[in-house]
Amino acid sequence: MTDPSTATVRLGRSGLVLDDREEALLCASLFYFRLPREVWEARLAQVRATGYRAIDVYLPWNFHETAPGAWDFEGRRDVGAFLDLAHEAGLAVIARPGPYICSEWDGGALPSWLALEDGLELRQAEPKFLEHVGRWFDQALPILAARQWGRGGSVVAVQLENELDFFDTHDRHAYLTALRDMAIGHGIDVPLVACAGQGDLIGATGGVDGIAPAFNFYPDDRSPFVEAEVRRYADLVGAKGLPLLVTETNRAHTTLRRLMASGATLLAPYLQASGYDLGYTPSVGNWGDPGGFMTHDYDFGGYLSPVGEARPETAEARTLAALARTLGPALARATTAAADGISADVPTSDSPSRLLLDGGGTLTGVPNLGDEPGTAVFAAADGLPETAIALAPFSCALVLRDLPLAGFGLPGTLRFASADLVAAGPEGLEFAARTASTIALEGAGGVQRVAIDAPAHGGSIVTEIASGADRWTVVVHHPEDVPAPDGTAGVIAPALPEPEILTSATRLELETRTGETTAHERPPASEEIGVYRGRTHYAAAVDGIGELLIEGAGDIVDLALDGTALASIARFGATVRVPVAGASRLDATVETWGHANFDDSRLPGLAIGSLRGLGRVWAIAASEDIASLWTVDGGEQWAGDPAPVRTLAGWSSTRIGRPVTYRRDLPVDGTSHYALHLDGLQTPCEITVDGASSIVSPNDPWVHFAPGEGHEIAITMPHWPVDGGGATLLRLEAVRDWQVEAQPDHALLALSAKDSAGTEVVLPLELGAGEEVWLDVPVPPGGRSLRFEGGQVRVSAFARGELLGRVWLDDAARPKFTGGDPGRLWIPGSWNTGAVRLLVHGTAGGDRPRLARVTAAASPE
Template sequence: MTETTATAVSLGPSGLVLDGGERVRLCASLFYFRVPRESWPSRLAAVRASGYDLVDVYVPWNFHEIAPGRWDFEGRRDVAAFLDLAHAVGLKVVARPGPYICSEWDGGALPAWLALEEGLRLRQHEPRYLAHVEAWFDRILPLLAAREHGRGGAVVAVQLENELDFFDCEDRAGYVGRLRDLALRHGIGVPLVACAGQGDLTGATGDVDGVVPAVNFYPDDRSPFVEPEVRRYADLTARRRLPLLVTETNRRHATLRRLVVSGAKVVAPYLQASGYDFGWTPSVGNWGDPGGFMSHDYDFGGYLDPVGAPRPEHAEARVLSAVLRTLGPALARATPEAAPGAYTTDVATSASPSRLVLDGGGELLGVPNLTEEWGTVTLPAPAEGDAARSMPASENGSAPVAEDGSVTVPLPPASCLLVLRDLPLAGFGLPGTLRLTTADLVGAGPDGLTLSARGTSALVLDAVEAVETLDRGTRSAWRRAATPGAAASAELAAPAPGTPVRTTLTAAGATWPVIVLHPDDVGEASATAPTGSDPTVVETATRLDLATRTGTTTRHDLPPSSEALGVFRGRTHYGADIGGLAELLLQGTSDIADLTLDDDARPALARFGATTLVPVAGARRLEATVETWGHANFDDVRLPALRMGSLRGIGRVWSVTGRTDVSALWEVTGPGTWPGDPAPLRGLAGWSSTRAGTPVTYRRGLPTDGASHHALRLDGLDGPADVAVDGVTHLVTADEPWLTLAPGEGSDVAVTVPHRPGAALRAELLRLEPVRGWDVEPQPDDALLALAATAATGERVRLPLDLAPGDEAWFDVEVPTGGLSLRLEGRQIRVSAFAAGELLGRVWLDDPARPRFTGGDSTRIWLPAAWNTGAVRFMVRATRGEESPQLGRVRATAVSE
């Protein structure tokens, strides 16, 4: 660690300390690769206006190494320029260069061609993989090191890897240790962190020295158990003399407040600044039942929408930022604890509330309302309640203190009230003690107190400075000095936007000017206004005399993967003669396959590589166009194309030359089944036992011919099964109930499934022969972009326009100027939209074959103002489904960016 960096940035119990400044910090995710370069300044300014002073920035490896050894750090890939802009607006950066980032990004940023290298194992302490990682780190780490805080830049931490505890890494210490060594070799002097995706700190870091564990925490916003779980993480990190860094979490500031009062020192909601995936960069998989396509619109409801317009949470961000800034080091040094009995409410709230014992005196209590309805909260009298009972009302408000010393105030829906007690005010240049406030303290100084609230709030001030000592019997009990007549209290009315509530409280010669702001009036709102204009309806287009592919093919014996042809993004076209064949078995076909038998277009396949039977009797020729939506960003074993490192294309194509039912004549064996000797023969999964749920093994030899490939299909699975073939165990799932057997395999097959009374499985053995002789045309992204930029003329047509299944054509559509949100009407079509040399995005309209989409709005295409030349080029593919394909009108809505 360099001396300048070490003195400028440190991690300790109080959090991420910059230039000696201790603060609980809020961090927004903001990704340069999801925002046009022309929009970087406005997006950074909108984040800075929220009061957040950190941004976390993923740096995707495959965004910069766009082909093996072909690097690009120019234009909107100029990450150095982005980091410099962040520094210029006063933001600090947590840089996250991976090598794996997840982020619902194509392959989690791991280049697709890595899977082509035999023996290479992703995210492992393995020489071939690490050699590629080293080449990436050699490019990116010097760029980050040169821009560290303390060296005149923005970078204050570097994250290594991402949620490694989700992945079966065989040698975590060796792998993370190697990444650490590469970072140190390149002069990284800021703290190195590694985040746990499911709370396994050791699983994320390997317990490697010099790598700080952090937590990604995604609770249900309505969960009553957030506080105790976060306190546990805070305790685990405190034992290491480290702060709790929550490097990813939910967006709602009600939830973020709960994290703060439970001990988090850095809170980084993912994704406050939404974005948009241009090009062929969304991933597949993500979450689901199973699978899904990530939409180009990358949005999880953050305080900035994908085009940069602020949402209501932007105001909540400014309020919480102001609270953290006002309480400063006292809050950063605070210790969390459970607060049983601290309040009562008439709505659902935390099962175990948290409070922070502030350094220098006072406490901050969190009161969540987990419902969408207004409620009330009653705070009991403080430990020394006699003084509270003697407090008079101020001249400008009624006393909020009841006879028993309790205080009752409204509790807004979906909120977390931060109740501040017994805060000494001398450090702000004010007299006495802030005994209690249920409004947010967003500012304090010699001129008075600035509060913020949505509803009515209570304020109690004491002219006497608190003398506080820790009761040895109970950590949470603080003794307060009380002087009758020295306190003033007020019930403060709810402010309206633009109309603050002002009052002055006085007691025993002390005076406190007070202003209460509506949250919308705290800080400076983002200058970007939300969208709202009526859309322009476009009813004409020009159908271009321009081919959608060259038609130039090369011959291959077996169909290669797209990646083997250099198609890491884009699509691949396959053709083969199939005359005389009756049925094909497709394995690993992904992501979207459009099949045509002779001139008959079939429904699209988008099944994440699941094995598929295709009847082809009577057809002479198979043509297939296979488009890559994206590579899996998560490692999901349930379907082939959801595995990390899985390849794209048509996969393996077999002719089915025979079928045999093998559901019967299975020996029942294995522990817990009580079979006799010799073992009984039963149908597969047909053994009866009282031991429901106990694994039962069924064994037999299969009638393979020793020369052909075969496929075993298990129908009726409702979960995973272990299938051992000649002693080698494979996982078969309900989503992919197939297992391929090479020639000579299958003499001993053992199927192990949990016993379900009354259950039975059907097993079928298919004999296979590979389909040979393929004509293949690769069409990578740069070839498609070149076609999209080709000058062409055509015929003017009116929309809506009927198309035939299998039709594919280019259309030019004139649109209004400025930034636009484009929505297409129609059915049974897929549309890729191009402008300014970029793929803007892809939509798939009303098709039974369409998979589930996750993320943001899958029907929207964003045309940034800087890229709008007055026209958008569409490549339209008509699909077969329940209705005839139709390209409908285009609705263009102006957006402010």
Template sequence: MTTDLDARLGLTSSGLVLDGEERVLLCASLFYFRMPRETWAARLAQVRASGYTVIDVYLPWNFHELAPGEWDFDGRRDVGAFLDLAHEAGLAVIARPGPYICSEWDGGALPAWLPLTPGLGLRQAEPLYLEQVRRWFDQALPLLASRQHGRGGSVVAVQLENELDFFDTADRPAYVRALRDMALAHGITVPLIACAGQGDTSGATGDVEGVVPAYNFYPSDTSVSVEPEVRRYADLLAGRDLPLLVTETNRAHVTLRRLLVSGAGLLAPYLQASGYDFGFTPSTGNWGDPGGFMTHDYDFGGYLSPVGEPRPEMVEARVLAAVTRTLGHRLARAVPVAADGAYTTAAPTSASPSRLLLDGGGSLLGVTNLGADAATAVLLAADGLPDLTVDLAPRTCAFVLRDLPLSGYGLPGTLVLATADLVAAGPDGIELAAHGPSLLALRADGTGVGADVVALDAPRPDAPVTTTVHDGSTTWHVVVRHPQDVAGPDGTRYPAPAGRATAPAAATPVTAARLLDLPARTGRTTAHDLPPASEEVGVHRGRMHYATDLTGVTTLLVAGAADIVDLTLDGRALPSVARFGATELVDVDGATRLDATVETWGHPNFDDTRLPAMRMGSLRGLGQVWSVVGSENVHALWTVDGGDQWAGDPAPLRTLGGWSSTRVGLPVTYRRRLDVDGEHSHALRIDGIPGAARVTVDGAERLVTALDPWVHLAPGEGREVAVTVPHTPGAFGPTTTLLRLAPVRGWQVEGQSDRDLLALAATPAASTPVTLPLTLDPGDERWLDLDVPAGGCSIRFEGTHVRVWAYAHDELLGRVWLDDPARPRFTGGDPGRIWLPAGWNGGSIRVAVRATAGPAAPALVAVLVTPTEE
């Protein structure tokens, strides 16, 4: 089946067909919102020079709607201008407007104020949320519709939502159908796709008509099961006459080659062209482990660094791109099959290799060496050729091309065997690429199955191997290039664009600074009965300051505080807390005043139920603050219900977790009544939860985890509590505590939004020269100006127990947290690096330094500046 969208674009079982050309497409993620506008054209040119012909582009909703109803599509938010530049660069675009994008971006791009609307369900088919999505699509989709392929632009597909199969959407068909209908109403005629994050086609698309499934694969690069897994999805889709579109996967070309030879028609490694998160835009998120701060440096090791430096994978990109160009429709229309028994090797290799049966004749086999050492493989006798031994470099997937008719290239005969990559062919001859020695066999037309195997030497950079192969009177001219010499479509070679050598530049220490007479905040506060969430006072990104009187309070219980919490008791700073909303007990120690500063690192981009502030839609700020007015040990007097583990009534009476049985691992339930009143809130702490437990409170079920082992009870709740866990004798702790609580009232609050902080960073101020290191007392916050050399810079801060914000060009460049045991896990890229783009460098940066309490004295010791090539 072919779906014709217009004369220039189609979707067939072979993939996206652009301008009538069928080809396996290579796609690089490239995000305008993670680069200065001044770098867009150069970065697009680099991707084009890699041989990749498609980019995928997220459009983050909350990057464009800065506050409810306040839209910004100018400057570096001008996505239309970016799409126009992509079109000028000759790159097709897969646009991904969400509404949810993930992308390790603040809140997955969902605006922080959405959860403030009562009854609104994120990513649900309900009117309140869909109306908000409609507002966003009314802004974003016309920009895409007017730039579709064949209509003055290069948008060739639009992705709806993102990895919906990870999320508990109650009615997936209704939700995806609503998004589809909005897209169609705005004139989107290119294919609508929806990607599955864990292979659940229905979970991603709702099986909605007109929405094509795509898949995100993130296997280990050394997994032996990649090929059979990918072939399964290719077979499932072939039964629906659809292509296998891999919209996200690993960057390493060993894995990309394995995907290609297993049937992928689109390969979109995430993230080949890295980027950088300016401002308060990184998320809090996780991959398996809960929590973690995403770094500003957004880098997963793709072929372009966050500042645009080419990496060695650029070479492999050009080779793979050349292979797809050369094989063209033969590759796009190929059928993947299992190739068990095609070769033998002692190296770690695929459990079931793949071979593509090329359209028009011939085949392409993938031969993998998944180990860290060089190895050999024996290609078993076939097509009139004997067993042949080939070299395998470490962590590679070699392509073995067999029985390819050459008439389509204006050449005579058949390419019987090539163990080097076919990167070009035409009337002038055959061009191959290889790192090491390779084998080649060619046969003239009408001469039977016999062919001589020619051993070709390994080429060197700038020293190709050239030869002439004869079969009777038929002659072929052959050149074998080193992969580094394979040019991109613009004729450039690695690195691209041509520049200086890639040896690391030396760092220059900056020791002189100017200490500014600039306050950290205005001091203008408003009164609140209870501490508000930051979003409630319009601080969607930034930080909040809270103060209250603690007279008569001995212990505080704080729940839901996020992301970075700094508490001060009577001027004494406590160690920072960054535990993603987990409940904390704070000993007041006789203090009568509490001051708190709470900084938003970012809203979660993933929905993780294990910690309160990791839930999608969770709010930021100090959370709920109570005074503990009573405490009771409720570890005893629990009845035990183990199902059929015993007979008898009444049930035994034990301590929580105090039951011994051979039925380990089966569910066991502990129940008891709690002495709660209808006036106070209460909190039940269950020590020693084995991972997670289902706790039923008055018939309503909740999840409680070892990371946050608290059950919060509103007034009147908790008379009947049941704890159900897989039976593990002795799993719980020695105490289970019920606290009686009273809310702490009377707060003075000052919010500092990201725009407030930018304005503060741009305020003129008197200064005093100082020399680093700069020592501070815990809780101090000071501003500095630092001179930096011209051009693009990578700036690294060294020190202990300080957090640093760096500003330039009316932008927050990023934040760094130095050597502090309270610091959470950072993921994504380099947590110590700040990027100052060349176009934003006015000769100096302004930094705010906040000292934190801990085992060492706070100090900013050094600032190191390294030139970057953009």
């Protein structure tokens, strides 16, 4: 290990320079909070074996502050121990403590109770929020400061915030200045960075001195325009003497090669080392239609699967890392430019990139963006004839030209190489290629050009090339034979055996809730009663009510009328109408899947900081059609006074997209609550009520008026010649007198750990709609991927006092799941005591709820 007294980190034109070693860094995201502690060391070793020299690590605030003022840095929350293991593995760490991290994590790591505090504004230079952030940084930053690279640790940079350019922060400079000053005050002296999610440097950094911009690129891997965009940013930061740091991007090494050739000196693909969301930690996000639930299986196709499988892309990782290591400072100090003189017979870049290597030579990226093999042709230049090279399907050749070899202890010049240079030294040159390659070397006897066949896996090709008195040994490996940095062979994990089918179970005599309730006049938000993750149960009388209006409920709402279950509701807070005529009692169970990790105003539950629970529940006392008698202000589209009177959205014009404003008085009584429903709304519109404006989305076309509001309303929408639908005004009366049971995650975990007698059953198991039971299912030993089959059921799986995760099987009410495999739950080998405990809930609205079977596939950890 490096002597801490001499270890240094600096940020310069060549990138993050560690101990004066200039090298383009490959960095894998690896998150301690998405893995059991027992596998940390093995996963870190897997990353290091690919040649990646760094990892980036989020620190989720709400993973460590589990309730207001309750801090936990023990066990699998011991981030200090994880960072120490990373250091022992020889990995540098870019630490990302937020306060907001996104990461498809519950609430983007912002504690859900912050939204309960009056006047607090998330991600703003606002005293209340900054006070909470200060308390978080007081916990997290000393851990990082003590483990900085120059102090014998692994942390080489600290990222403040995350993709702030996506968020409407009012005073970015003040906000980032406050975060910077907190970091410096805690002794952080490694570089501070802030990443732009959509290329807005100032939006991400606030233009604050001492915070370097970094970039998150998520291009279409097949786009021909990637290089030109990336070069633009390389030039922007290069003009300031800064490197192009890509803190997030796609996983495919084809794309990573294109970015490297375009000037990136840090490449941190998200998410090369996948993970798993144990517990109640996934978020809800805006990757659905428009919302979606993130899966517990957190997997975007990186080279390590969530359960530790090494995928074929690991060979590409070792190859690219070896090339960066071999070229070293020449690559890190390179400047980028558009390449010319290249043609290809396959889809390729619109403007390929070429790096001008420091000390001489060039490295040109030539992508094949198609799925068929092809050929690229380099025009004759500098004494070399026209040269054709083979392009593998969906690949990017990195072609070296005119590289002086003296620095490797070799004579002459590498004039041309279509294979990847993965090692060089006095013993010779080593390359990697999947296709036939061309190598041209120039020595005392002139240029010698050799065509080398594609090597087979396990069959590296050795060639001796001579030019006069100069001789070189050239070895070409298949990428899967490129060794790890320590010289050991790279191994792709073997295929695993077929899954085992589990059909035996024990149905337990165990309650699913305590039944202990408290009285509330209105249904409280889950967070108001301490349910930051978990479930909240509500009950109220609905005698004499014909229909309910429920506003802002989320995430999973299960209603029952007089004990008869209704279809689940998962509408991300959108307003819903529920007929209840003839019923006397409403019961509701609301489960928090997660809080919004992004900020999306299209639905209430997608807004960052939005609360969970049943929302506001109203009886609909009266309904009135108000689609007519709107006066129209079409601006330039009409002649003037007197204003026409039309139906809402009924004004016709050839001026498509121009704003039209509709106005009218509403028949409100000044003492009641009302809700306006814009049925058939086609586009977002601006609604001004008594002088206050807001935007209403077609995804939730409702406006609520408190008593005294709503006498005057104006609706401005772009003209679009379609049927506008109707407008209905509902008079509302609050449903009162609720009995509420809080069931936070720790209460559910306590229930799951109880001993219980039971009855042996054999799957399939049928349930009634709304019925909920506990099952114990025997599981073969070792790490296992569990998969569930059936329909109209939700399953929560527990082991060793933890929630492994949740699945929702075949239900029309189920929203879109994104992020990974929605049907897989993982029980790590160290957590497998021989059985998994399931909480199975039957849902209404389809066939009879049924858990058909469970399968258990071996996992490699």
